Amino acid sequence: MASNSADQIKTNLSFVSQQIEQLVQKAQRPKGSVRLLAVSKTKPISALQTAYDAGQRAFGENYVQEAVEKFHALSHLKDIEWHFIGPIQSNKSRQIAETMDWVHTLDREKIARRLSEQRPTNMPPLNVCIQVNISGEASKSGIPLEQLPSMVELVKSLPNLILRGVMAIPAPQQSHEAQCAVYSPLVTAFEKLAELDSQLDTVSIGMSGDMAAAIESGSSIVRVGTAIFGERDYHLTE
Numbered sequence: 408m409a410s411n412s413a414d415q416i417k418t419n420l421s422f423v424s425q426q427i428e429q430l431v432q433k434a435q436r437p438k439g440s441v442r443l444l445a446v447s448k449t450k451p452i453s454a455l456q457t458a459y460d461a462g463q464r465a466f467g468e469n470y471v472q473e474a475v476e477k478f479h480a481l482s483h484l485k486d487i488e489w490h491f492i493g494p495i496q497s498n499k500s501r502q503i504a505e506t507m508d509w510v511h512t513l514d515r516e517k518i519a520r521r522l523s524e525q526r527p528t529n530m531p532p533l534n535v536c537i538q539v540n541i542s543g544e545a546s547k548s549g550i551p552l553e554q555l556p557s558m559v560e561l562v563k564s565l566p567n568l569i570l571r572g573v574m575a576i577p578a579p580q581q582s583h584e585a586q587c588a589v590y591s592p593l594v595t596a597f598e599k600l601a602e603l604d605s606q607l608d609t610v611s612i613g614m615s616g617d618m619a620a621a622i623e624s625g626s627s628i629v630r631v632g633t634a635i636f637g638e639r640d641y642h643l644t645e
Contacts, residue, residue, distance in 0.1 A: 411454075411635075411636055411637035413453075413454075413457040415637070416454060416457045416458055416461070416635060416636060416637075417457065417458075417460075417461040419634060419635045419636075420445070420458055420461050420462075420463055420635050421461070422634075423443060423631050423634050423635055424443060426618070427441050427443055427618070427622070427629060430618065430619050430622040430623070431622060433619075433623075434622050434623045436622070440627060441622055441626055441627055441628070441629060442465060442627065442628045442629075443463070443465070443628075443629060443631060444465045444466070444467045444490055444492075444611075444628050444629065444630045444631070445458055445463050445465065445466050445467065445631065445632070445635050445636070446466075446467040446469075446492065446630050446631060446632030446635075446636075447466045447467065447468060447477070447632065447636065448467070448468055448469040448470060448473065448493070448632065449470075449473070450632075450636045452477055452480045452481065454636050455477060455481060456481065458635065458636075459481075459484055459487060464486060464487060464488050465488040465490060465628075466487065466488070466489060466490065467490045467491075467492040467511075467630055467632070468489065468490070468491060468492065468493070469491075469492055469493030470493060471491075471493070471496075471499040471502050471503060472502075474489065474491060474502075474503075474506065474507070475502050475506050477489075478506040478507075488508045488509070489506060489507045489508050489509070490507065490508065490509040490510075490511060491503050491507045491509065491510045491511065491512065492511045492512060492574075492630060493512060494512060494548055495510070495512055495513070495515075495518050497517065497518065497521065500518055500521040500522055500525060501521070501525045503522065504521070504522045504525035504526045504527070504533060505525065505526075505527055505530075507533065508533070508534060509533070509534040509535070509536070509571070510522065510533060510534070510535045510536070511535075511536045511538065511574040511611050512536075512538045512548060512574065513535045513536065513537050513538060513562065514537065514538040514539075514540075514548050514549050514550050514558075516558075516561055519535075519558075519561060519562055519565060519568065520565065522535070522565075522567070522568060523565035523566060523567040523568045524567070526567035526568070532566075532567050532568055532569045533567060533568050533569070534569050534571045534609075535562060535568050535569065535570055535571065536570075536571055536572050536573055536574040536609055536611050537550065537555065537558050537559065537562065537570070537572075537573050537574070538550070538573075538574045538575065538576075539551075539552055539555060539573055539574070539575050539593055540552075540575070541575045541577050541589055541590070541592065541593050542577045542578035542589060544578055547576060547578075549575065549576075552592060552593060552596060555573070555596055555600070556600070559600055563604070569606060570604075570606065570607060571606065571607065571608060571609040572597060572601075572607050572608060572609030572610055572611065572627070573593060573596075573597050573609070573610055573611065574610075574611035574612070575590070575593055575611075575612050576614075577589045577590065577612075577617075579616070580617070583619060583620050586617045586620030586621070586624075587620045587623060587624050590612055590620065590621060590624035590625075590626075591624065593610075593612070594610060594612075594624050594625040597610055597625075598625075608627065609627050609628060610624075610625050610626050610627050610628070611626070611627070611628040611630070612624065612626045612628075612629075613626045613628075613629035613630065614629065614630050614631060614632075615631055615632075615633065615634050618631070
């Protein structure tokens with residue numbers, strides 16, 4: 408299935424936004440406390456423009472080359488916000504540092520230092536989240552939860568990064584309760600850190616399949632792609 412039409416994207420975006428608002432209300436959390444990150448990887452620039460025209464501002468990209476191309480193509484949209492949510496290779500860190508507003512997938516000291524060193528001086532510091540492997544999956548990126556405090560201290564010492572919070576992609580769970588249980592240790596650890604640093608305000612958890620559990624658990628950014636733009640287009644590669 409190809410990408411959705413412009414009208415369908417606008418309808419989907421409205422539906423997902425309303426869904427988030429309802430889940431926030433159900434979880435008895437403040438209105439506007441959860442942001443929608445539109446995952447636009449593999450989607451054409453026209454689809455992002457459509458979503459932007461409908462009010463969406465934050466877009467998530469997984470592939471560096473594609474992200475950079477979109478950054479330049481839509482550079483006239485001054486308030487668009489670029490979030491990198493894919494794995495980071497050392498040889499691609501400069502391109503990320505020079506274009507992105509946020510990085511959600513920081514999980515190595517080497518990459519943290521490179522991003523800080525390579526961030527242009529005419530740009531504000533790069534907002535970053537530390538990716539935590541909360542399910543202990545060998546195939547997943549992210550640091551073990553017990554390494555979070557030391558990684559926090561490292562990132563906070565780097566001049567051109569601003570640590571905003573944590574990010575995770577857990578293994579699929581069979582129930583809402585199991586989804587919440589997986590998120591609980593991460594959110595607890597984050598809240599302890601946030602008590603000591605007011606800049607820590609972001610828990611990047613939740614996608615289409617576990618959005619309710621993530622919002623109930625304390626998510627502040629949910630990442631949704633297919634429900635907005637349609638099925639993934641596979642013709643684009645890194």
